[in-house]
Amino acid sequence: MCGIVAYIGKKEAFPIVVKGLKRLEYRGYDSAGVALLHGDQLNVYKKAGKVSVMEEFALGQDVAGHAGIGHTRWATHGEPSDVNAHPHTSMDGKIALIHNGIIENYDVLKRELQNQGYIFKSETDTEVIVHLVDYISKKEHVWFGEALRLALSQVHGAYAIVAISKEYPNRLVAARKSSPLVVGIGAEGDFYLASDATPIVEYTKKVVYLDDEEIAVIDLEEGLKLYNIADQERTPFFQQLEMELEALEKGGYEHFMLKEIHEQPRSIHDCFRGRLNAEEAWVNLGGLRDYEQKMITANRLIIVACGTSWHAGLVGEYLIEDLARINVEVEYASEFRYRNPILNENDVVIAISQSGETADTLAALELAKSKGATILGICNVVGSSISRLTDGGSYTHAGPEIGVASTKAFTAQVTVLTLMALSLAHKKGTISETHFRTLLAELEAIPEKVKQVLETDALIEQIAAEYKDASNALYLGRGSSFPVALEGALKLKEISYIHAEGYPAAEMKHGPIALIDENMPIFVIATQGNSYEKVVSNIQEVKARKGKVIAVVTEGDIQVREMADHVIEIPETNEFLVPLLATIPFQLLSYHIAVMRGCNVDQPRNLAKSVTVE
Numbered sequence: 001m002c003g004i005v006a007y008i009g010k011k012e013a014f015p016i017v018v019k020g021l022k023r024l025e026y027r028g029y030d031s032a033g034v035a036l037l038h039g040d041q042l043n044v045y046k047k048a049g050k051v052s053v054m055e056e057f058a059l060g061q062d063v064a065g066h067a068g069i070g071h072t073r074w075a076t077h078g079e080p081s082d083v084n085a086h087p088h089t090s091m092d093g094k095i096a097l098i099h100n101g102i103i104e105n106y107d108v109l110k111r112e113l114q115n116q117g118y119i120f121k122s123e124t125d126t127e128v129i130v131h132l133v134d135y136i137s138k139k140e141h142v143w144f145g146e147a148l149r150l151a152l153s154q155v156h157g158a159y160a161i162v163a164i165s166k167e168y169p170n171r172l173v174a175a176r177k178s179s180p181l182v183v184g185i186g187a188e189g190d191f192y193l194a195s196d197a198t199p200i201v202e203y204t205k206k207v208v209y210l211d212d213e214e215i216a217v218i219d220l221e222e223g224l225k226l227y228n229i230a231d232q233e234r235t236p237f238f239q240q241l242e243m244e245l246e247a248l249e250k251g252g253y254e255h256f257m258l259k260e261i262h263e264q265p266r267s268i269h270d271c272f273r274g275r276l277n278a279e280e281a282w283v284n285l286g287g288l289r290d291y292e293q294k295m296i297t298a299n300r301l302i303i304v305a306c307g308t309s310w311h312a313g314l315v316g317e318y319l320i321e322d323l324a325r326i327n328v329e330v331e332y333a334s335e336f337r338y339r340n341p342i343l344n345e346n347d348v349v350i351a352i353s354q355s356g357e358t359a360d361t362l363a364a365l366e367l368a369k370s371k372g373a374t375i376l377g378i379c380n381v382v383g384s385s386i387s388r389l390t391d392g393g394s395y396t397h398a399g400p401e402i403g404v405a406s407t408k409a410f411t412a413q414v415t416v417l418t419l420m421a422l423s424l425a426h427k428k429g430t431i432s433e434t435h436f437r438t439l440l441a442e443l444e445a446i447p448e449k450v451k452q453v454l455e456t457d458a459l460i461e462q463i464a465a466e467y468k469d470a471s472n473a474l475y476l477g478r479g480s481s482f483p484v485a486l487e488g489a490l491k492l493k494e495i496s497y498i499h500a501e502g503y504p505a506a507e508m509k510h511g512p513i514a515l516i517d518e519n520m521p522i523f524v525i526a527t528q529g530n531s532y533e534k535v536v537s538n539i540q541e542v543k544a545r546k547g548k549v550i551a552v553v554t555e556g557d558i559q560v561r562e563m564a565d566h567v568i569e570i571p572e573t574n575e576f577l578v579p580l581l582a583t584i585p586f587q588l589l590s591y592h593i594a595v596m597r598g599c600n601v602d603q604p605r606n607l608a609k610s611v612t613v614e
């Protein structure tokens with residue numbers, strides 16, 4: 001969480017840093033701040049609230065300067081307030097520092113520094129770092145970059161840090177451990193730093209992703225140099241960004257979430273483009289090819305993920321077990337890592353993560369790696385920590401997802417998992433050639449069918465208007481539609497703040513049925529397939545208790561239409577692919593309800609896009 005941006009070069013830093021912070025605001029949005037070096041002045045402006053509040057506060061004051069650092073915060077230690085906002089400064093006002101992550105031993109360090117006479121203004125863990133850097137720099141008579149390197153050996157936890165000092169106006173120092181940081185190399189001898197590439201891409205596509213425990217020293221004369229914590233110089237690995245600027249704009253939509261929902265025909269297509277050919281009957285996930293035999297013979301595949309990515313993992317479990325007959329377990333990364341799981345070199349652990357930075361997912365992978373398991377990743381963000389840690393994997397190619405509520409990333413994850421299941425099944429011989437070809441052709445047709453589902457938007461908006469004031473909602477599904485129900489409930493609660501739960505439809509009578517009354521909307525996935533008749537019975541149970549049923553059905557359905565209060569039709573497809581279509585109406589529904597309730601759709605309260613704290 002928290003977004004970091006910095007600039008040093010010949011241009012004015014303030015507009016670049018503020019624009020970058022706005023692009024990163026999805027990472028955290030409770031307070032923001034900048035520090036700017038102007039001559040012998042270090043000007044710091046910080047405010048609780050959105051970046052625009054801080055921007056307004058700073059404009060009209062001295063915002064000049066060719067070096068600047070900026071931060072948008074998601075509070076961990078200390079409430080969102082002006083004083084807790086970053087940057088934090090040394091007591092003599094010479095050094096300013098921003099931080100994303102958590103310093104676990106901040107309390108001990110704070111007490112030691114207080115004993116040395118340091119006075120703390122904020123309740124943050126970050127302030128400890130800036131005072132420690134100042135203390136070491138004075139005690140050891142070293143410049144602030146060297147002091148930061150020495151300080152880091154005393155710090156436990158996760159960090160992405162950028163610091164400037166008015167004693168070194170041509171320098172900027174950065175360090176990372178478990179929190180991402182990218183350096184952009186501008187064409188005019190200037191440098192950009194950010195938590196991800198989105199603030200950088202409009203200026204340069206040449207970047208270096210910092211590795212764990214790496215320190216970047218940027219000097220306007222000497223350029224970029226990298227060191228490890230032991231002060232050994234490292235060779236930077238330059239990469240070209242593939243991201244396009246338009247992908248970061250709303251493109252005429254009112255919200256990023258709506259844009260991303262509507263991008264799904266393209267993002268699903270981009271995800272399987274070049275990876276399958278129905279006519280020639282092949283599927284090929286390049287980044288996994290070397291590990292497929294290992295996956296086929298593994299004890300089990302363990303999928304680790306959080307939130308929406310965990311739901312995608314559950315769909316993957318249905319697909320891989322059914323088609324490829326390989327044992328799959330899906331685990332919450334946060335639980336898995338703390339329960340001493342039994343793992344060895346015969347296990348394959350697959351992390352699913354849109355951001356590729358989720359702290360718990362990353363830690364689960366590190367644990368699996370330490371136990372000798374093969375580790376693979378399904379990530380959206382290219383160059384992210386998970387994609388760099390894993391032995392192999394597949395990118396989802398959904399393009400930047402800015403809305404905090406995950407939409408197109410989910411369908412892209414499910415698409416990769418479908419390709420994976422098909423590829424494994426084909427190699428293992430657990431799928432007939434005809435079935436294989438049918439599924440490939442059906443998958444190729446999915447983007448067109450998603451377009452058709454998006455055309456039901458007006459109907460979904462009407463349904464949203466009817467249920468926008470509900471205080472509770474239930475989502476029901478069976479088989480691979482059960483994770484779709486979970487995902488539907490998560491979408492509703494995270495952006496509209498209506499309490500919602502997803503349940504396997506048959507489980508309803510073991511408890512949740514007690515909640516049903518005439519005010520309770522129940523969203524049901526009742527598409528054609530093996531469990532259709534069972535779901536129809538579940539709908540009858542709801543109706544017998546006067547619950548309101550909104551059913552997602554297969555085009556042309558008559559039986560459910562007669563029972564339900566509303567039906568939303570999706571085109572017919574193979575049962576294995578239903579999650580890719582059935583999830584779309586729930587995304588639109590949550591979106592419209594949230595808008596009608598006046599909620600901040602793209603930046604819901606208390607959330608952040610990239611959860612880099614445990």
Ligand code: M6R
Pocket residue numbers: 306307308309352353354355356357358361404405406407490494607609610611
């Ligand atoms: O970046 P990741 O996929 O690892 O993120 C996992 C969850 O934090 C994320 O899916 C979260 O649940 C979203 N807000 C859901 O919309």
